[in-house]
Amino acid sequence: MTDALFILFVLCLNVILCEWLIKKRAIRHIGTALLVILVTAVESNLGIIPTTETPVYDSIFSYVAPFSLFLLLLGVNLKDLRQAGIPMLTMFLVGSAGTILGVFVSVWVFAAPQTVGTLFYALAGMFTGTYIGGSINFNAVALHYNVSKAGNLFVAATAADNIMTALWMVATISLPRFFQRRFPRHLPIAAEAAATSSDADPFSDSETVNPNDLAILLALGFGGIFLSQKIAVWIPAAPFVLILTTFALILAQFRVVNRLRGSRLLGLFGIYIFLAVIGAYCDIAALIRDGQLAIVLFGMILLLVLIHALIVFGVGALFRQDWDVLGIASQANIGGATSALALARSLNRPDLQLPAVLVGTLGNAIGTYLGILVAEMLR
Template identity: 75%
Template sequence: MADTIFILFILCVNVVVCEWLSTRPGFSHIGTALLVILLTAIEANLGIIPTTETPAYEGIFSYVAPFALFLLLLTVNLNDLRQAGLPMLTLFLVGSAGTIIGVFTSVWLFSAPETVGKLYYALAGMFTGTYIGGSINFHAVALHYGVSKAGNLFVAATAADNIMTTLWMVATLAIPRFLQRRFPRQLPTSALVEGTPAAAYTDAETMSPSDLGMLLAMGLGAIVLSKQVATLLPALPFVLVLTSLALLLAQFRRVNNLRGSRLLGLFCIYLFLAVIGAYCDVAALLYDGRLAIVLFGMILTLVLIHALIVFGIGAFFKQDWDVLGIVSQANVGGATSALALAKSLNRPDLQLPGVLVGTLGNAIGTYLGIIVAEVLKAS
């Protein structure tokens, strides 16, 4: 059996290397998450670390991954949503409904039970979660249904998701500008002056021993409590209990403002993704190109349906094109992507609202993802 400390050493080094690579030309558009998966997959297939289950991998799946999901949800305070404004909130929910419609359509159109396999319903739930919320919800649903251990399927889905997220950032930069030229909308006065950008989303944080102790205590305590509740009430999935606890605690400002939750949560997510890579058979993944094509086709279909619904309804009610683009990006790419898009469109007035509706997606994405998966599983 491989030494657990050695495995953890390799995984931590991989995070460092991939963080550095993500800042270099040619790698910046891939992102740390996918780089960690690919690098660890290569090492595992070369025999540097195991490709089979070990105590280190099992510990990361059982404790580190749920801990990461818990920490990242602590940033979601629902009281802040009032600052996003009713039109943006309404359009975001319309976009979420468009995602769900798109998921069901793509499953039917691509005959997912046959082309994807027996875990098609879980994959549909993952796509629902990530294109309403973000990667937090993608991983939460994957963890719940065990897709995380289906290495090739998970890696193919992650790769297709990363490609679509990049393409959709380009699309949401271009579409509002094109529509503004063809069908001009009068911009609000606040959009014409510089505002204070939202700065909440940064990976660099300063934290104290007290912050770290609080985060560790709450996270570990929440995992223990969630497991007990899920054991006593089998109808309540562990992931949903943990998500609910995190969201409940996040409504207290003392908890919501704890420093380090995003930093520590991201690092733990990267360790989790590294283990995903270790389970991946690269040769089989490259051989099975058909699966990657099917998954990308499903994602493309659902995102286009989502876009038609958001921009169609927004056009009918004569909404600001930039608002529609940022709302769509908040669904497809998450809060961070919505913030980046608002900056790129030179709309400082929409930076904070974009982040806030993105956090709403984090709050509801896992619930809706599991609901969609269960509906498909039962059908």
Template identity: 45%
Template structure:
């Protein structure tokens, strides 16, 4: 029964409900729902209640393929471009510095372990894969892996994937805490747009009727369809534009129309989609599968930790030097490590609605840039 899609969907829905309930009515109210749903997803997957990363499920693939991009679309509909005025440039700079930190981290981490023994002839390719995934998300990881056919090395490939999933989930927890901790240790001024829309954007109760809900879902599904179609059409002409960038562009255009902005249901659908996505991120935090890799499991895990720690340390150091807003540092790092969806979730979790659009744009930039940097690092190391 645990493999049935309807059962998995029911459990994921319950996890979203439970995380919200616990955060509102128990001693866990000081933990954000975004963090709690990741933890709950990891727990139920590791005890076998729902499939984990190695077992996977079409439900997970559809959530990654459709629900996560839809969450970006829905939440962007309430954003105006003027919110980029103050937060846009710092976010872009922090993201670029984070990407540089990732490249440094990959090269250093590769030389800390006995990479020839652990990865063999795939060492340079795996370095490229990790550069890609920690520049803008897993799509870049897969692009490099497919080109170099690393997936044919079953045990090593599985170990890297599992380690990546675990560290990505843990890093979400770290970046949720980073702005609070660093603001206490080294207070920096907060870069925020002049108008405060927190109350409006954080309203949980919206007057959503069947007509407005169906129209909002139609807009979301139609935009996903058009984005994929345009990306495929551009690809046929040799122009590689990620569909997520096209989706973001369409959403931003629509968001500038007042009638679209005031339509109810977008924020509700957006946040629910984000929570579903994060629950699956937690489910992919599969501890047992890493143990099954064998003798090199520790080296693979250590290699992955080193990359992210060097990335994070480098970015925090840059934050100290340039006195960046710590929320920008945290969200830029999450855009690198997890991609646009987790960066968006983090912006919402730290109650920085002014950083939603910069977070998504940084994540979208990573989706386009990560594969190129991945191939660059792989080629530099001799792949």
């Protein structure tokens, strides 16, 4: 069925289905992002929706995906970073450096140009972005290098990334407690962090949106994409994704924009629709035949995360940092702001919840830039 309205109906229905499924205990850890890819992949391979390019898919890649990325970045106000505290901010940046080093080492160890293929540099950029700030950067870099349309490669990379993110959450829950028992640290909590701790979840998916907020968000999104496209034409050397990212970050520094309700809600929905199209491009039979690719990608990710961890915990131990701070800073790199917030709660550190979110949003801000920089260095 190639009717545009029917395809949009199925894609939206898939988001509803996956949001319902992740509430089930058995599969809640898969996450909506990966699940919506898998469900749509099954449907496209059964012939319910097309597996090849259509005007609907092209429009989602051209407009919905960048629009959603733009909206999600409106929540990143860099002025808030001073509330994160020097230790948390420093260890997050150390972890970012560890991620970049790990990417270069893993590309070399696994001979990525031969084992991954011609898009190895783009995958390296995607891994850099996602393990500095989370999936926003992963999708932005993929969009820039058209990895999004290489369905099997993208799905294999997403699956490996989701597995590692889940494993690293377990690791960052366990490691601070283990090290605390062996090498106790009783460090004072920064006054700023304690004063600004909050039990409120700044990443709740439930928002009350009024027509005015919605109109402003749509106007900003459409205007941002239009201006970014024009600038990319005027300055061919400047990638469209980086221009759009920069524009969103500039706007996000104004509180009136940063506090607009609905940006995360609309942004997440758009990303899920974008990921559903990724699933539609996936040829499951070919993915099974290319199982070795998924193993290679997971090996690369495992090595780079281990290098990241050695650097974060090694430097942190050298300077006698709070073990919980090290775990949360690392989780902010690997899993993003939401995962770091969940970890702070799991470690019973309400004083570190806001710092966790703030350094995670810093990762959203810089991950795409660094991801594209690493990809271009390897290209």
